[in-house]
Amino acid sequence: DIVMTQSPDSLAVSLGERATINCKSSQSVLYSSNKKNYLAWYRQKPGHPPKLVISWASARESGVPDRFSGSGSGTDFTLTISSLQAEDVAVYYCQQYYSPPYTFGQGTKLEIK
Amino acid sequence: EVQLVESGGGVVQPGGSLRLSCAASGFTFSSFWMHWVRQAPGEGLVWVSRISTDGSSTTYADSVKGRFTVSRDNAKNTLYLQLNSLRAEDTAVYYCARPRITGIPDGFDPWGQGTLVTVSS
Numbered sequence: 001d002i003v004m005t006q007s008p009d010s011l012a013v014s015l016g017e018r019a020t021i022n023c024k025s026s027q028s029v030l031y032s033s034n035k036k037n038y039l040a041w042y043r044q045k046p047g048h049p050p051k052l053v054i055s056w057a058s059a060r061e062s063g064v065p066d067r068f069s070g071s072g073s074g075t076d077f078t079l080t081i082s083s084l085q086a087e088d089v090a091v092y093y094c095q096q097y098y099s100p101p102y103t104f105g106q107g108t109k110l111e112i113k
Numbered sequence: 114e115v116q117l118v119e120s121g122g123g124v125v126q127p128g129g130s131l132r133l134s135c136a137a138s139g140f141t142f143s144s145f146w147m148h149w150v151r152q153a154p155g156e157g158l159v160w161v162s163r164i165s166t167d168g169s170s171t172t173y174a175d176s177v178k179g180r181f182t183v184s185r186d187n188a189k190n191t192l193y194l195q196l197n198s199l200r201a202e203d204t205a206v207y208y209c210a211r212p213r214i215t216g217i218p219d220g221f222d223p224w225g226q227g228t229l230v231t232v233s234s
Contacts, residue, residue, distance in 0.1 A: 001175075040220030042158075049208055049227055050158065055220035061213075093158055097218040100172045102148070104158040 002026050002096050006105035012113040019081040021108045023094035028074045031098065038098035041070055041079045043090045044107075050093060054079065086112065115139040115223050117209050122228030129199050129232070135192040135209030135225055143167075143187040144215045149194050151205035152227075161207070162194065166215075177203075199232045206230075 003026040013019040029038045037057035042050035052061050054070035057077055067082040081088055089112060094105040121133040135147070149161040162173045162183040171183050182195040192209050206229050210221035 038218060042220075044158075049224035050221075051224075052213060052220045052222035055213060061222065091157075095158070095160075095220070097212075097220065100160075100163060101174045102160045102163075102218075104160065107157045 001101055002029065002099060002103050004094055004096055004103050004105040006092075006094060006108050008108060009106065010109040010111065012111045013081075013084045014113045015086065016083050017113075019084050019088070019110055021079045021092050021094075021110070023072075023077040023079070023105050025075045025077075025096055029096045029098035030074050037073055037077070038096055039070075039072070039077050040095045040097060042093045042095065043088075044093065045090045053092075081110075084110075084112070115211075117211065117223055117225035119207065119209055119225040119228040122207065122230045124231045124233060125199055126234050127200060127232055131196045131199065131230060133194040133196065133207055133209075133228055133230070135194075137190045137192065137211070140211070141215075142185075142190040145211050146215075146218075147183075147185060147192045148210045148212075148221060149183060149192075150208045150210055150221070150224075151203075152208070153202075153205045156205075159205075164192070196230065199230075201232050204230060204232045 005024045007022045039057040041054040044050040058070040069080050071078050091107045116138045118136045148163045164183045180198045184193045206227040208227045210224045212219040213222045
């Protein structure tokens with residue numbers, strides 16, 4: 001199984017400042033034939049299901065603000081929120097869908113400092 | 114509107130069984146692989162199972178293999194998860210989820226609102 005490890009476990013950032021969450025996979029999730037990274041990022045607010053924010057490591061979903069961006073390739077990935085807003089407070093998860101079981105990271109709790 | 118609605122959760126004793134349902138609407142259900150993901154109270158997301166478009170192929174997490182069975186009824190646009198030999202550690206909110214696009218693996222969107230399964234004596 002591919003193990004997904006996020007860092008940090010929790011993060012406190014001031015409003016308007018940059019937030020960076022890292023995700024590392026135990027093996028590459030880059031599919032050689034199409035050069036795509038099978039990596040997604042989700043945001044989950046309390047009492048709600050997760051919401052897809054980024055797919056293919058860097059493709060922002062429709063309706064997601066452009067302050068959210070994803071980067072990385074192979075085994076190391078980053079979710080960046082360029083200017084933190086109050087509504088961004090949530091737990092963020094990465095997930096690989098390269099091979100089943102489609103494992104998630106343990107989550108990163110993002111709070112306002 | 115694309116929608117997934119789970120049902121069937123509840124309180125069950127250890128060793129008991131439960132069947133969860135996920136009713137799909139707003140899209141061509143039979144064209145999508147479907148997934149179950151669970152989340153224990155206060156914990157993270159754990160992928161549980163997937164099923165192919167026609168139900169002929171299924172995959173499970175090791176933690177549920179041999180105890181849970183995923184199935185689907187494309188005529189009823191409904192996904193199922195049969196939970197047998199339940200343990201306390203199976204207590205969780207169970208979500209059904211659909212890949213964003215059909216044909217290849219992808220991130221999950223949408224998700225249902227979840228149904229809570231509590232295993233307790």
